Amino acid sequence: MSPSAELRAALVDRLVQDGTLADPVWRRAAQAVPREVFVGSYFEPVPGSAPTAYRPVRRGEPGWLEGVYEDRTLITQLDGVVGPGDVGGEPVAGSPSSSSTLPSLVLRMWQQLGSAPGHRVLEIGTGTGYSTALGAHRFGDANLTSIEYDPVVAGAAAVALKEAGYAPRLVIGDGLRGDPGGGVYDRLIATCSVRYVPVSWLHQVRPGGRILVTLCGWSYASGLALLTVTGPGSATGRFLPGFTSFMIARPHDRPPRPALALLPGEERVSRIDPAVIGTWTGGWVAQLAAPSAERMGAGGEQVLVDVATGSQARTTPGPDGGWPVSQRGPLRLWDQVERAVEAWQKAGAPHQEGFGITVSGAGQRVWIGSEDGQGWDLPI
Structure with a gap:
């Protein structure tokens, strides 16, 4: 058995053991398709780099084939134009634009x-x-x-x-x-x-x-x-x-925006812990409530900037507890997010399998629990 066949068989065995490959038909497909044919070279993130830098890993280099058969996503293009063969051996910066999914x-x-x-x-x-x-x-x-x-x-x-x-x-x-x-x-x-x-x-x-x-x-x-x-x-x-x-x-990606300048606005105290929108489903709920906003930050320090209107919301940990929030612009982004998070929490804060979607000529709506439950319209 060739090295690639051995590595492929080992990957399939791991996916069977962890329950991913439950269907024998797809198991046979995974055993038959050589991933190395499709990932001749790839980019590997440089640990600890900020912003993330990527080094090229080329076919035949030590560790290349083993990397191909790890269960991970392999970046194959940066910034829509740069491939691993387009750069030298030094790490480069860029935004991933194409990949081989895990x-x-x-x-x-x-x-x-x-x-x-x-x-x-x-x-x-x-x-x-x-x-x-x-x-x-x-x-x-x-x-x-x-x-x-x-x-x-x-x-x-x-x-x-x-x-x-x-x-x-x-x-x-x-x-x-x-x-x-x-x-x-x-x-x-x-x-x-x-x-x-x-x-x-x-x-x-x-x-x-x-x-x-x-x-x-x-x-x-x-x-x-x-x-x-x-x-x-x-x-x-x-x-x-x-x-x-x-x-x-x-x-569907967001249009380019000018450099971000955080400006003062109307202030009040948030009713929710801003850290909740840094979680997987909390962030999903916040996005449903403010679909044209970009989110940045972590923990109690969160920033929302609406790409369409320039509206802003910013939270900070208060010196005596709580989280002051500042909002400016035609949209009160934090008001929208706060109401959505409270509705989600009232429904028991389910993971996304607790959500559904309905699509019709009237629009597209994501809802919690049942179609007549709390919901949000998707931007069309």
Whole structure:
């Protein structure tokens, strides 16, 4: 057995033992697809660097293959243009813009999609092509279409898929618009996050079909939703357990903002501990309440800046306890967040599996508990 086959078998064994790979069909796919074909080189974060710096790890270097078969996300592009082969050996700064998602998450999502033989599947975000290869192995080339926004990333994925022996239909374009060739699909899976469910998807997935997608926002809080299409342009679903995040689709990412200047505003004392919006679900609730805001800070020191209006909210620990909050601008961001967090806490502060989503011609709404419960509209 080759070194790569041994490492792949060991990874599959670990995923079986921890319960990730419960379906033998997907287990066979994981055993068959060589991840190293899709991750020729990658960036590794430099421990302790601030802002985070990345060093390139290239094919054949010591530790390269072992890194490929660790269950972790591997960064393959920075700032939308820079690949590991574009830099020297020194660490570089940048924002991750493409990656090979950790295998356990990819395989868990494929299983959560609940697919069956013969299903036609649309994948949004080809990326390196590793997830696409798993899907092609499971459904067959003819039943899988994958769309990638970045033509450079798409070209590399096409080469890797061919090398690995797979030939699904590949499209370069904006996956948020759906398949430009039309057609009706049984399942849709997205390996990027979105601020709302694109309407085109709701017309390309048949009634009764499923959509698995991560909802995100400009504060980069995330929740994985599984929706069932109920009719053209409508769907309903629930958020799933766990902690799932993806890079936001580039057309949905926040626009550039000028340098941040924190300015004085109206002051009062917060009714909630600001640290709660630094938690996974607390941050999600805050984002639902202030969907065009960016969040920064930690603990009792939190900053919200609305990208659309420039409104600001800032909390600080009080010298005698409590948390003074300062707000300015047309939106009272902390008022919105505070009310949402209180409603969530009143409902028992559930994790995201306690939330659901309804999509119709009237809009898209995320709610707690049941459709007639407390809810928030997504920005469309």
